Amino acid sequence: MVKVLLIGDASREHAIADAFARSIHEPKLYAAMSRRNPGITKLCKRTGGDVAIGNIDDPNFVVKAALDFHVDFAFVGPEEPLFHGIPDALEETGVPCVGARRSMALVEMSKAFMRRLMWKYKVPGRLRFKAFKSLEDAVAYVNEYAESVAIKPARQAGGKGVKVIADLQVYLSKEKREVKAEHVKTVYEKHMAVYDDIDDKVLIEEKVEGPEYTLQAFTDGRTVLPLPAVQDNKNAYEMDIGPETGGMGSIAGPGWLLPFLTEEEYKQSVEIIQSVVEALWKETGVRYKGVISGQMMLTALWGPTIIEFYSRFGDPEACNVLPYIEADIVEISEAIIDERLNTIKISFPNIATVVKAVAPKGYPDHRDLARGHPVFIDEEAIRRRGCKVYYGSLDERSDETIVTAGSRIAEIVAAAPTIPEASEIAESCVQYVRLLDGWGVFHRSDIGSEVLLKKRIEQAQLIREIYHYRLSRRLIGKAIDWIPGRGKIEYEF
Template sequence: MKILTIGNGSREHSIVESLAISNIEPVIFNIGSLINPGILELCEKSGGKVVRSDPNDPKKVVEIAESISPDFAIIGPEEPQFHGVPDALLDAGIATVGATANCSMIERSKAWMRRLMFKYKIVGRLRFKSFTSVEEAIAYINAYAESIVLKPARQSGGKGVRVISDLQEYLKKEKRAVKEKHAKYLIEKHMKPYSDIDDKILIEEKVSGTEYTLQCFSDGHSVIPTPLVQDNKPAFDGDLGPETGGMGCCSYRDTLPFITKEEVDDSLKIIKQSVDAIQKETDEKYKGIIAGQMMLTSLWGPTLIEFYSRFGDPEGVNVLPIMKTDFVEVCEAIISEKLNKIKIEFEDQATVVKAIAPRGYPDYRDLAKGHPISVDLKLLEKYGVRPYYGSIDVVNGSWITGGSRSIELFAKRDTIEEANEATERCIPAAKLLDGHQLFHRSDIGSKERLLVEADKANLAREIYLYRKEHNLIGRKVDWIPLRGKIEYKG
């Protein structure tokens, strides 16, 4: 059996690994813009190879795919989906795991996603407004927007999101200035390269609470969950620093220590309803991975922040290595629409994944780029910690950093704290050979951090359960002078 994988990050490294350990012993191929050393090793060992090409170019991908003629393809990242790579592969007769261009609208256009949730009255939806011009956006900001999230309307590598709570009247001026500057930046600069959606920016109501990701397999009929994972977006320890793609995650069996079984079920319900809605809207089957990045809020309980039309990175690296079911079998079940016929099981373990990045990531990528990197595999082996390579390019046999997270370390243990300790011991294994520094977050998976998250969850839970009991969930009532009572029903 031959399998083609698309994408070259840590997430794809773990996808390739899960395929490689299959009893079917497939020959694995990969297309990526960088040659990922981990993927390279696994592909070559399986008898396949890695091709350097643009994974977002459907024509090039199909060309390479046709020369390989794989049994099926699996798409790692979101951009190839947005560019129609799965559609092109399907057209060429190649079965594909990964949302089509239309289905991946759930991630590509945040405005489309929000409208969908309102149209189908899916719970956990946030109020929003979308804008195409700077003037309209700024007028709205000045008139109404208080605590808000400013987002580019299109998924753009997780970048450009700004969260601004604006509760203090005395700091309004400064906050308004930043909101305006950011809205202007998003429309005039950030969204410039993207012409594939109409909306430019989204202004959403800001909610707070603990965040978690629920990643699921979908075959167009069934939606099957994987263990709940918590990602950490701020770059530095203590939730400080700019937003990144994710600095590390933890999971604990099928949930997290601070999320209840009912909340997991409610979250899954949101994702299932959304998949149904996507299929109704697009008239296409959703065959691949869908993930809900959720927040436990006092407004709704489980609340949808964003959708991923693929595994999260790093979140995918938490769940794939502990999946007991053969991944090839899972992919085949997605393709043949028979997910309900197989049982997908996971090890009863806690996992921690930590990303290590060169100094300069995420905002000064030129600084982070171009450093030779080495990894002490013996140290990793000693603690049973596995490396998943990310933004590393194999150039003439040397490993050179790209601008993003270089490597993700994975550990599984009985508890999150133990898994955290194992990854922490292995941090020194990665080194840049030219003296430039690497950084990671030491607090992810620590006891203190988990307590903070548990406290946030409890605070939100106490309120949303009360609101639920009193039929207030999702409701917001306001009174405006000369206009009277106004009720937002979401």
């Protein structure tokens, strides 16, 4: 019997655990978690496995759990254990791992590394950027250049700290410079203050616009097996307003595409991911074994364009695809480890899926207020309505009380022939996630709605017309500026 160790404790990891529990190989499932996720714990017990609670970013803790449980291989869910070298430590002790080694996970951990890699190997979908190690240099840059930019932490910081600033009105140029400089300071002094594992601190990129989507894929470093495209919704509140979160819900389908994405754009997106996997091999001599995800945007500059990479599944995006994958995750994992992923075939039913996250009030900006609230989730009622539920930022205490841990409580997944139909089914189940002490919860009812879907389709069509025009004029991969006194300046990407 196969024994598997899962590392992680959020909704994404619950979806991964559920996929292992459905395997025809009936593996024993074990989990290393920072807190006791009740859904993952239940699956471990059901399959005859067990759990270990500790610091999942600590290689010593995870390696000890793997050896104590005598597992055959491990599967890493979240990004921070990858950044801390958990797969490296496991494999050094003889435990195979599905999860990017640290040198591979840099493609997510360091946004500057990712941008430099794409430019060095001329991967399509790249953006102009500047990376800064010092606050003074970054502030001097934004004070000198009047550009529309995206200002970000140079490291993956849980989705925090990204601000896009349009600088188009000359009469507001002074005010825009001040806003840019202030946000550079915020990124440097707040969002990057807790990280000392990369040199670059602030990343400034050219501003692009368009609908975003995520393309997730399994890879063994040789073969890339893509999954259906998914669109996450990052903003906390209806119609894309409010602070950015880890993701308030996501849509996929019907089938492999999204309603605003063409088959050609999907293929181009896959080619970008394949090119980056090959570039990582050329750069490091290490095979990427795990999951890689392109966080993409359809832009007038390139069409499919990389905003960032994940070195793992997205959350909630994993919940759109893993419950419906028509392939065995044990067989996929073993093929990744043995570098024979080319022997695996993956298919999906021609359905649409919608995920809706339910979060405690206080999330995402005041997580201290969102912690410690007792939770009740009526799983049976959710199942009766045809949905699945994956437990998120929760902790099951020794007295079996389940309390919030500060982030999203749970993710509800529904499937139907169309996205709006799936949205309505998921919406009907939100009522079954509640807090017992009267503290409030919130979710986005508009995810997957006809109104929001129409907005995405119209935006994509406008962008598509522009980049098709640029393509017809051989302007893809080029930028043209006009500078007074110098005239037209053309940049080759």
